[in-house]
Amino acid sequence: MIRIAIIGAGTGGTILANALSRGLSDELRTGRAEIVVFEGSESHVYQPGNIDIAFRGSDPRVYRRPPAKLLRRGVKLVEKPASLIDLNNRTVTYNGGEKMSYTYLVVATGSVAAPEIIPGLAEASLNFHRSQEDARKIWEELSTFKRGRIVVLTNLPHKCPPSPVEAVFLIDEMARKRGIRREVEIVYATPYTRAYPAHAIADVVEPEMEKRGITTYTLFNTDYVDPRAKKVYSLEGEELAYDLLIAIPPHRGAELVINSGIGGEEGWIPTDKHTLKIKNHDDAYAIGDATDIPISKSGVVAHLEAITAAESITSQIYGTGKVYLFNGRINCPLEMGGHRAVFVSGTYTREPERQRPSITKYLMKRVFNRLYWTMLSGKLEPIFNTYLGPPYDIR
CATH class of the missing domain: 3.50.50.60 (FAD/NAD(P)-binding domain)
Known part of the structure; x- marks a missing residue:
């Protein structure tokens, strides 16, 4: 058998x-x-x-x-x-x-989120990649946060490349809805040379971050975190103070x-x-x-x-x-707040393309979320193949 x-x-x-x-x-x-x-x-x-x-x-x-x-x-x-x-x-x-x-x-x-790989990171930070319980803690902290600096810290490697950028935009959106945006400084630190690794997407993301007053630190590779001093230190010699640290931890198998x-x-x-x-x-x-x-x-x-x-x-x-x-093939949604999103789409031979954030793409993301459980069954594959084509070549 x-x-x-x-x-x-x-x-x-x-x-x-x-x-x-x-x-x-x-x-x-x-x-x-x-x-x-x-x-x-x-x-x-x-x-x-x-x-x-x-x-x-x-x-x-x-x-x-x-x-x-x-x-x-x-x-x-x-x-x-x-x-x-x-x-x-x-x-x-x-x-x-x-x-x-x-x-x-x-x-x-x-893959497994492993904040313990970086000294001090597990003790100092919250993250939404390890579990639902950890994600819930972020919501509880943000709901009572009134003023200060929120740092979103990305470490490599990690799953879901759009997620750190989505976090930054959604924190901005939440602060505006609560009427505290003037009291909150939002900082995004990433090891990449730009705010997003695909340049065409970075061309869309970076102007939006600047427009919303989000500070970006690129080429920031975390060395260690000092929970008592509330500071993050990079391998490049920089230090970054925070009041609330939300980290995308390095992952392992x-x-x-x-x-x-x-x-x-x-x-x-x-x-x-x-x-x-x-x-x-x-x-x-x-x-x-x-x-x-x-x-x-x-x-x-x-x-x-x-x-x-x-x-x-x-x-x-x-x-x-x-x-x-x-x-x-990849086709990952990236939500940018304000009911707008882009899709990071490409293949081994085709780079993601620059695009305009839209409500339509945001709604597509929300629909995909709702269809997830049905999608697991395979019932939607004929539709996906019709509109997107198969994810393979046949030799």
Whole structure:
């Protein structure tokens, strides 16, 4: 029997499992194939919702659901975390020592916010990347903040490239709504040379920041934070005082990846950026934040890589000879306050383009948020393919 093991039931793992269950429906029904998903968390969290929790006070419960409710019939969910992956012997260890062999493996373990990497950062800052609970703390602090300097501090690497800039604009919007904007200084510090790494988007973002009185520090790489002095020190020798520090912490790969010796000290899995196969392993794939592919770590990328990997595995099983190559497509919304947004869109060969922020794009983002749970099922893929095209090339 063919067994496909998927490690992780986040965005990528869930979409992949559901796509495979459609493509291999006959094999699943007749018992010739099995799809097994390993997930130790009780909740599947829609992570972009943390922005709304942190800066709009949204109810966290809206953005989480049980993983079992999101998987199609025929997909087996093991509600225990995997503890070890053995790529050479094709086994996954879980539940205190049980082992399961696989024919194909997909690692979709995501990334982990790790403020402890930078001395003082965990003690001094709040962040909305680690959990819904942490995001809620930001809302509570901002709701009572009356005057002083708020610093939004970006560290690399991190998931969702637009999120630090979105945070800055939404803090500005919130302060204006509360009538305290004149009393609040907003500072954005980033390691990049510009306010956003893609120059075409930076051309849009930077004038808006200047217009709204937001101070930007570029080439600011955090060395350490002194919680008592309330100061951030950079490797470049600068210091930045704050009254409230909201940080985008550096991220790392999952402990499982590190402990399995797959991804090095930082836990990023060596992955071919087109085939999505773990390097030197024809039967193992990695998708989403877990990879070392130089592309945005975001739900959109995990989604599109999952669709590509599903097609590849299905093709391998049926022996069609077709090779599906991920084209590097990204399509991430960036909200700029005032009910306006842009979309950061591109591929491996096409850079994001300069565009005008619009209400239409803001509404598109809100609609995508509402459709997320339906999107996981795969029901919307025909629509996405019609309007955007597939996220892969076929060779």
